[in-house]
Amino acid sequence: MRPIQTVANHLNTLLRTPFVQGWSPALGALLVVLGMGFFLLTGNVWSVFAGVRYVGDAINNVLGLGPFLQLDEHLLNPLRHRSFVSDMAMVLGAMGAAMLSGRFRLSLPAPTEYGSAALGGILMGIGASLAGGCTVGGFFTPLVFASPAGWMMLVGLMLGAAVGVRFLLWAMEALPWGRAPKPLFTGAGWQLFFTWLGWLLLLAGVAWGLFWLTQGGQDATLTQRGYIVLIALFLGVNLQRSRLCFSRAVREPFETGSGRFARAVMLAILLVTPLSALIISQLQIDVYAIIPPRFWWGSLLGGCLFGVGMVLGSGCAASSLWRLGEGNLKMVVTLLFFAWSGSTSFALMRMQGWLELDVDVEYLDGVPTLTALGYQTYLPDLLGGWGWTMGVTLLIVVVWYILVQYNEKNETFTLF
Known part of the structure; x- marks a missing residue:
């Protein structure tokens, strides 16, 4: 048994190396772009808030x-809800990666942080409903589909983060504020247990995705959900190891002056724009079926509220999921209130007619939908093609980069 155990330990050490070593935010950005490319190629969209x-x-x-909220009494089976499946796969990937890297800790927040998590989650839910999504669905994904709604939400996120x-x-x-209790299950024996449990979780996630892929057959929706599981599992591992976080990219310049994560997000935007242009053009994707009708004031106001909330809740939607995978129990409070607030505010907005769709049949080459919160915007239609769209994207990123670099040297916008 000893030789077998020795081989197993050596194999475990070798395979754990990528998880033990930290990944740079730039690598994380590159892998996020890769994940977005796979989402597009498989006919899916990255969504967290839904x-x-x-x-x-x-x-x-x-x-x-x-x-009262006019919700369906019988909700869709959770395993048939694409965004919910994606969220669960992200948590699974992040948890497996955290356990393999030795970063998994069941940690309770300080007493007052329960209140900040609840308030943050409520504001995030309202903000995401107004903006048509969180930092993924309201900011990054619209930019993947060349909608200025994403840039408008970024402005709101920055304003909200400063207030937060x-x-x-x-x-x-x-x-x-009080002190946070010591993390649970931190002994050497627990770490060994979590290492092997981490492998089991990742293997279970891969098996889950492959099972749906192989069982899909003529069922295209099951096949797509199989792709979603595998891609989201990959993103969960990547985000946990690289610590990449849209929330940190926005708020850190105000907190510490650091622009490391902001530059990583800029890199992701610069890389994903030509990639999405190629895939959208080749596959003839209907962008108006995806872009949220929230430009401009829904994106701006929603971004402001979400920006305050993500500071108080210690994370945006995606980062709350991968931090939950690390055992951060504050995220349970943040996510529960985010979920309840998002459901309630979205339903109330729908009941008030704010989300009622109309169309503008005379709009350039597309037929965008309109709501009381804004309308759909697609830069290639507005500017006459992808060339100008890439130029405008580059210009905005350069301005953002200059401001972040200036703040790192002078701390003009740093509030701490």
Whole structure:
């Protein structure tokens, strides 16, 4: 048995090497772009908020609020809900990676942080409903599909993050914050257990995705969900190891002056724009079936509220999922209130007619939808092609880069 155990330990050490070593945010950005490319090629879109809102719908039904909010009494099977499946696969990937890297800790927040997590989650839910998505669906994915709604949400996120950081500074001085309890299950024996459990989780995730792929047959939706599981599992591993976070990219210049994650997100935008242009053109993807009708004020106001919320909740939607995978139990509170608020606010907006769709049949080459919160915008239609779109994208990123670099040297916008 000893030779077998020795070989197993050596193999475990060898295979764990990529997980133990940290990944740079730039590598994380590159792999996010790769994941987005696979999403597009398989006929899918990366979405986080829809899956979170699905959980909120279930919570409201349990609370008895479903009839008032006009929610479906019988929700779609969770395994048939693409965004929910994607979210769960991301958590699974992040948890497996965290366990293999030795970063998995069941950690409880300080007492006051429960309140900040709840308030942050509520604001994130309202903001995502207004903007048509979180930092993924309202910011990054619209930019993948060349919609300025993503840039408008970024402006809102920056404004909201500045307000959130100032509020957090006040709260830390004015309120008894308390101390966080020590993390649970941190002994050497637990670490060995988590290492092997991490392998099992990742293998289970891969088996899950491959099973749906092989069983899809004539069922295209099952095949697509198989791709979603594998891509989201990959993104969960990547985001956990690289620590890449849209929330940090926006808020860190205000907190510490660092622009490391902001530059990584800029890199992702510069790389994904020509890639998406190629895939959209070759596959003739209907972008108006994907772009949220929220430009401009829905994106801006939603970004502001979401920006405040992500500071108080310690993460955006995607980063809350991979931090949950690390065992950060504050994210449970943030995500539950995010889900409930997102479901409730989205339903109330729908009941008020804010989300009622209209169309503009005279709009250039496309037929965008309109709502009370804004309309669909697609830069290649507005500017006459992808060439100008890439030029405008490059210009905005350069301006953003200059501001971040300037702030790193002078801390003009840093509030701490």
